[in-house]
Amino acid sequence: MTNNTENKTISVEELSEMIDAMMGVDGTVSDAEATYKERLMAAFEGDEQISHAEVISVLTTLSAADGEKSPEESQLIQQLMTQIKGGDGDVPQDVNDEANEADGEEMPQPSPSDAEEAAPSTDETIPESTRQLEIDGDAHMWIRDLNLHYGSAQAIYNVSIPFKRNSVTALIGPSGCGKSTLLRCLNRMNDLIPICKVDGSIELDGEEIMGRAADLVTIRRRVGMVFQKPNPFPKSIYDNVAYGVRLHYTPSRRELDRIVEESLKRAAIWEEVNDRLHELGTSLSGGQQQRLCIARTIAVEPEVILMDEPCSALDPIATAKIEELILELKKHFTVVIVTHSMSQAQRVSDYTGFMYLGRLVEFDKTSTIFGNPKEELTARYVSGRFG
Ligand SMILES: Nc1ncnc2c1ncn2[C@@H]1O[C@H](COP(=O)(O)OP(=O)(O)OP(=O)(O)O)[C@@H](O)[C@H]1O
Numbered sequence: 035m036t037n038n039t040e041n042k043t044i045s046v047e048e049l050s051e052m053i054d055a056m057m058g059v060d061g062t063v064s065d066a067e068a069t070y071k072e073r074l075m076a077a078f079e080g081d082e083q084i085s086h087a088e089v090i091s092v093l094t095t096l097s098a099a100d101g102e103k104s105p106e107e108s109q110l111i112q113q114l115m116t117q118i119k120g121g122d123g124d125v126p127q128d129v130n131d132e133a134n135e136a137d138g139e140e141m142p143q144p145s146p147s148d149a150e151e152a153a154p155s156t157d158e159t160i161p162e163s164t165r166q167l168e169i170d171g172d173a174h175m176w177i178r179d180l181n182l183h184y185g186s187a188q189a190i191y192n193v194s195i196p197f198k199r200n201s202v203t204a205l206i207g208p209s210g211c212g213k214s215t216l217l218r219c220l221n222r223m224n225d226l227i228p229i230c231k232v233d234g235s236i237e238l239d240g241e242e243i244m245g246r247a248a249d250l251v252t253i254r255r256r257v258g259m260v261f262q263k264p265n266p267f268p269k270s271i272y273d274n275v276a277y278g279v280r281l282h283y284t285p286s287r288r289e290l291d292r293i294v295e296e297s298l299k300r301a302a303i304w305e306e307v308n309d310r311l312h313e314l315g316t317s318l319s320g321g322q323q324q325r326l327c328i329a330r331t332i333a334v335e336p337e338v339i340l341m342d343e344p345c346s347a348l349d350p351i352a353t354a355k356i357e358e359l360i361l362e363l364k365k366h367f368t369v370v371i372v373t374h375s376m377s378q379a380q381r382v383s384d385y386t387g388f389m390y391l392g393r394l395v396e397f398d399k400t401s402t403i404f405g406n407p408k409e410e411l412t413a414r415y416v417s418g419r420f421g
């Protein structure tokens with residue numbers, strides 16, 4: 035297998051070889067894997083080169099297609115990543131990681147020295163996580179008693195939190211407190227990190243999604259994700275939106291046209307792109323790219339949309355458009371958003387969970403968290419006194 039690290043693409047044949055290796059690694063090729071490959075190769079028909087982001091996405095989804103990822107699959111992914119990246123072979127957390135690496139971003143840690151006021155540092159000052167967990171309405175998802183370790187380091191401590199249907203829930207807290215980690219649990223993206231061990235319960239519409247039997251491909255369709263940095267594929271605007279749909283089933287051209295148009299409309303970008311659907315998605319502005327990625331997420335009809343700092347790479351005007359869109363999206367979807375912006379959390383969310391050092395310190399209506407929090411720690415954080 036040859037590399038083309040300079041252009042960060044591989045050929046369809048190379049991808050096909052990788053898929054075959056992945057499917058065979060645990061000794062059997064399941065029906066789910068075979069069907070996935072068939073749809074995948076159909077989706078890539080006509081493409082000569084496939085970007086690394088797509089390869090990573092494909093391999094990680096495939097490894098999860100038949101349930102839990104086996105140790106052999108983890109090891110093989112690691113090897114394949116080393117081959118395509120020609121580098122250190124780190125297993126990426128998600129398809130966005132290459133972009134993050136390019137930015138030289140590192141996982142920040144809570145840093146009391148930077149804080150205006152020293153942040154509390156001992157466990158005793160952090161209240162029990164599951165204190166106020168009432169919502170007025172129906173929970174679309176429920177996390178219960180979740181503990182998560184990266185290797186021997188615990189990152190989430192006994193967190194429980196409900197996510198109200200057709201509402202926006204914001205997760206806030208200082209860098210490194212576990213917001214992204216918790217968000218990734220909601221569609222089991224953390225399964226892609228080999229050293230990550232999770233226990234506890236997560237229900238999606240009353241159905242447990244943590245067990246070995248859970249179908250990860252379906253979970254990730256039902257619980258879509260939008261990342262911090264817009265990550266359109268190097269394909270046309272049309273194909274970006276059609277991509278996920280083609281992976282899940284084979285719609286007629288007419289049906290696909292309808293889904294693409296509808297998704298772009300719902301993501302409030304149709305007016306800007308309807309006469310250039312065959313131009314590259316990557317040719318759009320940052321804010322447009324992020325709305326395109328939202329359209330791509332919506333196209334597979336998820337129920338829940340996870341957003342990890344979706345505006346942090348955008349200017350204020352593009353941010354305002356995404357915020358407006360989030361308020362529109364909650365009419366159809368349940369939204370969970372991680373944000374560092376206190377004002378954004380107040381503008382878009384109905385409920386807010388404040389996390390600190392892997393614990394959920396307080397959860398309540400957003401107006402209460404910002405106006406009249408019960409915990410001193412929350413009051414100090416939302417008023418900008420640390421973090
Ligand atoms: N893939 C990983 N491997 C090992 N440790 C990790 C990994 N991802 C996160 N961590 C650790 O887990 C903890 C929580 O990280 P996480 O990224 O969830 O925080 P965060 O609240 O999203 O931070 P930020 O606001 O900076 O994005 C940190 O100590 C981090 O170093």
Ligand SMILES: [Mg+2]
Nearest residue numbers: 213214215372
């Ligand atoms: Mg984060």
